[in-house]
Amino acid sequence: MSQPPVIVDVGAGLIKAGFSGEDEPRCIIPTLVGRHKERAVLSGIIGGRDTYVGEQAQSRRGLLAMRSPIEHGVVTNWDDMELLMKHTFNNELQIFPEDHAALITEPPFNSDVSKQKWYEILFESFGFDKVKLVLGQLMSLYASGRTTGIVLDVGDSGANAVPVAEGFVDLHAIQQIGTGGRDLTNHLVRMLTEKGYTLESSGEKQISRDIKEKLCFVSPDFEGQELLPEQKQKHYILPDGVQITLEQELYTIPEILFNPSMIGNEQTGVVDLVKESISKVAMDLRSRMRENIVVCGGSTLFEGFNSRLQTEIKGQQNLYTIKQVKKQGKQSTWYETKKEKLDETKEQREERSLKGAVNVTSCDNPITSAWLGASIMGCTHSFPNEWLRKINF
Ligand SMILES: Nc1ncnc2c1ncn2[C@@H]1O[C@H](COP(=O)(O)OP(=O)(O)OP(=O)(O)O)[C@@H](O)[C@H]1O
Numbered sequence: 539m540s541q542p543p544v545i546v547d548v549g550a551g552l553i554k555a556g557f558s559g560e561d562e563p564r565c566i567i568p569t570l571v572g573r574h575k576e577r578a579v580l581s582g583i584i585g586g587r588d589t590y591v592g593e594q595a596q597s598r599r600g601l602l603a604m605r606s607p608i609e610h611g612v613v614t615n616w617d618d619m620e621l622l623m624k625h626t627f628n629n630e631l632q633i634f635p636e637d638h639a640a641l642i643t644e645p646p647f648n649s650d651v652s653k654q655k656w657y658e659i660l661f662e663s664f665g666f667d668k669v670k671l672v673l674g675q676l677m678s679l680y681a682s683g684r685t686t687g688i689v690l691d692v693g694d695s696g697a698n699a700v701p702v703a704e705g706f707v708d709l710h711a712i713q714q715i716g717t718g719g720r721d722l723t724n725h726l727v728r729m730l731t732e733k734g735y736t737l738e739s740s741g742e743k744q745i746s747r748d749i750k751e752k753l754c755f756v757s758p759d760f761e762g763q764e765l766l767p768e769q770k771q772k773h774y775i776l777p778d779g780v781q782i783t784l785e786q787e788l789y790t791i792p793e794i795l796f797n798p799s800m801i802g803n804e805q806t807g808v809v810d811l812v813k814e815s816i817s818k819v820a821m822d823l824r825s826r827m828r829e830n831i832v833v834c835g836g837s838t839l840f841e842g843f844n845s846r847l848q849t850e851i852k853g854q855q856n857l858y859t860i861k862q863v864k865k866q867g868k869q870s871t872w873y874e875t876k877k878e879k880l881d882e883t884k885e886q887r888e889e890r891s892l893k894g895a896v897n898v899t900s901c902d903n904p905i906t907s908a909w910l911g912a913s914i915m916g917c918t919h920s921f922p923n924e925w926l927r928k929i930n931f
């Protein structure tokens with residue numbers, strides 16, 4: 539087996555695949571399987587083809603109902619997952635699996651059933667001889683050149699904070715939420731519907747995703763913000779030529795990551811996710827964690843994400859108090875809720891921020907960092923002992 543190991547980072551939104559030792563994946567394909575909405579009518583015309591995967595599905599999005607086989611990090615449709623892998627190995631990488639080992643990323647707390655299913659597909663359906671499942675977030679940490687730190691990965695189907703010390707993952711301290719980029723896209727669809735633009739079909743949702751990726755940003759201070767003129771309004775041209783104007787959607791959508799209760803998810807946001815995870819690691823490691831917060835995943839690409847995370851983890855954000863202000867009209871009395879900035883002395887503010895150094899850094903390419911870490915791992919000298927062989931499965 540002289541061929542390099544195949545590296546696949548299986549994301550809920552994007553599959554990244556290529557060869558160990560290379561700097562970039564050979565392909566990044568959407569984790570989507572599309573089926574004709576009007577199967578009976580169209581199958582005769584297009585020659586009976588029923589399913590499309592990856593880019594083929596994207597380019598026919600108007601005709602297809604599209605689904606991802608991964609929900610909240612868990613594979614929920616193995617037949618579709620296998621179709622996507624077949625497309626990846628046969629069409630994109632064009633390999634004979636029996637000539638390669640396969641290194642595949644898995645999410646934290648991947649179930650034994652899911653691991654078994656991956657081995658079954660890779661050994662039996664495709665014929666790989668050696669397989670290894672690795673934790674995606676650990677690979678991102680390696681790609682950043684570290685073996686100690688906490689990885690905040692905000693992908694398509696959720697967010698994970700994974701602390702690692704000297705290459706060992708602290709499983710008890712991992713924190714997860716099921717709010718990710720996909721939820722932001724869906725909420726933008728709702729906000730746009732309220733504005734009179736309907737993008738609700740699974741194909742049209744991809745337009746909403748594009749708007750989110752190109753235009754939205756994280757506000758430095760959502761509660762008390764003052765926007766620059768160019769941040770107040772942005773425009774997007776829909777495929778039919780209609781121009782949409784976006785205003786508060788631009789900063790409200792990414793804010794969901796910091797406050798998932800905005801969409802009814804009773805979960806902590808990314809700031810508390812990191813803080814809680816750090817509070818669960820051994821006390822003498824906490825400052826090293828705070829100094830090595832490594833951010834990855836496509837949903838951290840919003841402009842302003844890192845600086846907001848850094849500010850809030852450091853505790854430098856402005857403090858507010860909520861006050862009930864009594865109002866007196868001619869006929870009645872009522873109370874109005876008012877937010878007021880708390881007066882804090884410069885010294886108090888500095889003291890609050892000096893609790894320890896906080897350093898947030900992004901992986902060079904947050905979308906492909908897990909893939910890159912695995913690409914490096916796959917060709918290290920110690921790795922040959924790590925593979926699970928088909929004969930031992
Ligand atoms: N420039 C961008 N700004 C904001 N979000 C982006 C940007 N580019 C991609 N995304 C979002 O990032 C997500 C994909 O990122 P990533 O590839 O890290 O996730 P994944 O690995 O597929 O998902 P998961 O890790 O949850 O399994 C999608 O929700 C996508 O819309």
Ligand SMILES: [Mg+2]
Pocket residue numbers: 548549550674693694835908
């Ligand atoms: Mg991912």
